[in-house]
Amino acid sequence: MSSSHIEMNPYTNEPYGANFFTLRKMAQTLPMSQRIPQLLDCLKATKVIVVVGETGSGKTTQLPKAISMLTALAAGNFLRVAKRVSQSGLKPDGRTYETVRHGVHVRLTPTTNLDPVSSRNEWVFYNEYHSDGHRKRSIRVVSAIAPELLVSAQPVYWQDVEFLPPGHIKDGLVNVIANMTGKSEEYVRGGMPSTAQ
Secondary structure, eight states: OOGGGSOBOTTTSSBOOHHHHHHHHHHHHSHHHHHHHHHHHHHHHHSOOOOOOOTTSSTTTHHHHHHHHHHHHHTTGGGSEEEEOOOTTSOTTSOEEEETTTOOEEEEOTTOOSOTTOGGGSEEEEEEEEEOSSSOEEEEEEEEOOHHHHHHHSHHHHTOGGGSOSSHHHHHHHHHHHHHHOOOHHHHHTSOOOOOO
């Protein structure tokens, strides 16, 4: 594996150990990880929630991480989002994404422990963007994020789809917002035609 694909710990500038990847994969399977969107909706609605769960379900590890992500999204870091590219002609392994901010294609680093074909990982929030100078761009320190959470965390930004250029990101957001609001995709799009072929 080339050194450009080794995931580095930003605090020590050393490669992460094997234990880090094992723990990260385990965290994604915890029961609390499956309930994060519902818990964040409750927290935004009531400001106080009581979470009860079995020991080891992720109450003290996964919920604070999700609240931090919600805070980052609300603070303006919501542009660090990418959507999986599903167009034919690209690498079919599911590891190619397009960034929302710049619309460039990037690859998940090989050490990213997200299942590249899972529908849960269609949208991701990334912390690190890397370019090797030869048009090879990658994202790392990546967490799957529900697009509904994007829309509900920062509705002013995400529900105004007119600013987005035509493409699969815009079409994906229009679909999500239409499903959330019960309105037609045409209404959400503001009368703009779909770019889907």
